[in-house]
Ligand SMILES: Nc1ncnc2c1ncn2[C@@H]1O[C@H](COP(=O)(O)OP(=O)(O)OP(=O)(O)O)[C@@H](O)[C@H]1O
Ligand SMILES: Nc1ncnc2c1ncn2[C@@H]1O[C@H](COP(=O)(O)OP(=O)(O)OP(=O)(O)O)[C@@H](O)[C@H]1O
């Protein structure tokens with residue numbers, strides 16, 4: 013059974029990419045076969061894993077347009093159990109293009125491109141989404157089995173959560189009834205900052221069943237690792253940042 | 269002469285909204301007549317200024333669809349020289365809707381809605397953009413006289429800057445030849461973090477003429493003020509956060 017986890021939040025800079033890279037790496041280090049699919053034209057996940065679409069472009073955009081099959085787009089990474097499909101700047105064209113595709117099918121383009129035979133080798137597929145609730149994120153929510161929501165412990169972060177939840181509800185009702193919440197992940201938590209503390213309490217109050225016990229602290233290692241094109245677990249495994257994602261992976265595996 | 273400044277960067281969470289609110293407030297406190305237009309469906313700028321689109325919605329979305337004229341959408345704020353037009357969640361519909369509007373005109377919808385007679389009372393109009401290079405940001409770049417680019421002092425921030433610059437070049441060539449760079453604003457600068465320092469040096473190296481002298485430090489006041497619906501200058505004027513935006517306003521007025 014392949015868990016397909018969409019990492020989604022339309023608010024910018026909340027740690028979607030950092031969570032994609034480091035959760036995937038931590039699951040791979042637990043010897044689970046993991047695939048990361050970068051769906052964000054900014055391609056931050058790709059550069060954080062030292063992979064590139066190349067020329068001619070072999071990226072998630074070509075997966076959505078059907079130019080190449082799934083299997084031809086897989087790349088290895090520095091971790092033996094972790095594969096990835098990079099994104100490319102062409103993906104910026106997908107949103108306007110999707111608007112003129114038949115409404116009956118444009119939400120399931122990603123799902124249909126993920127052939128069950130091709131994906132079954134993976135225990136986890138992690139989808140990095142851009143900061144929007146447009147067609148890319150919609151496709152991810154339709155293709156996913158669950159959604160993991162990173163939430164920065166800041167005021168604006170709470171505001172957007174309701175909107176995301178409503179979008180998930182609509183997706184469940186129309187296209188993906190078994191979509192579940194993997195969890196809400198408090199990110200960039202600053203122990204000295206009382207706003208951080210009060211946002212965390214608000215999250216736990218409104219979503220008692222969903223907030224992970226694992227909290228990702230603000231840690232300079234998590235900002236530095238991508239500049240070396242590697243997950244924190246390879247850059248500085250003993251750092252608070254790397255350890256917090258190892259704990260998150262264990263928490264997710266424990267709940268199965 | 270009305271300066272129309274688009275606050276743009278497709279990277280998420282780099283301080284576009286925080287800069288919109290606090291730069292506008294600081295210019296208003298210098299007794300310049302300022303208008304903020306919130307163009308982001310997340311409506312963070314609106315909540316950070318305690319304004320709302322209301323029912324029936326009177327927001328920047330209705331400005332773009334032509335439902336109400338410019339003058340009917342202006343709201344007062346707690347600062348006498350600062351007015352604002354809020355956004356609303358309806359704006360999330362604009363991107364897909366714009367994709368089916370005549371390509372000849374869909375980039376200038378905002379510009380055409382800003383009647384020269386209506387805007388001339390303002391010295392500055394500040395446009396808060398969403399984290400994308402889609403139709404909303406495109407409209408802002410076409411309507412603007414200059415672009416101010418907040419850049420978080422983190423690794424991924426540098427990657428996106430090239431993409432944004434290329435988009436600006438295309439806008440200049442096709443639709444807005446006089447579009448200039450107001451400046452590049454280093455944000456969330458952390459003095460104890462060597463990555464912060466090296467990103468700042470990279471910025472100054474690649475864009476020597478554009479990087480502001482004013483640097484916005486990471487300061488908890490800038491995160492707390494919006495939870496009280498006010499700019500930092502009204503929440504805690506002596507804070508490093510509020511003072512850094514006062515300095516930015518002075519720097520911009522000096523170059524005016
Ligand atoms: N816990 C952390 N501690 C320190 N820095 C972090 C942490 N998490 C993320 N960062 C840094 O903060 C910035 C924003 O994080 P990230 O890019 O993962 O967010 P995002 O939600 O993917 O952004 P976008 O909405 O643009 O896709 C990045 O530069 C990242 O390296
Ligand atoms: N200098 C700062 N110090 C501390 N917190 C800050 C600072 N600047 C911004 N923040 C906080 O960081 C978060 C991201 O900032 P902001 O919302 O302004 O970015 P943005 O670029 O508008 O994001 P988006 O791409 O989602 O529109 C917010 O919660 C904000 O309050």
Ligand SMILES: [Mg+2]
Pocket residue numbers: 028029030052056141142
């Ligand atoms: Mg990202």
Ligand SMILES: [Mg+2]
Pocket residue numbers: 284285286308312397398
């Ligand atoms: Mg914003």
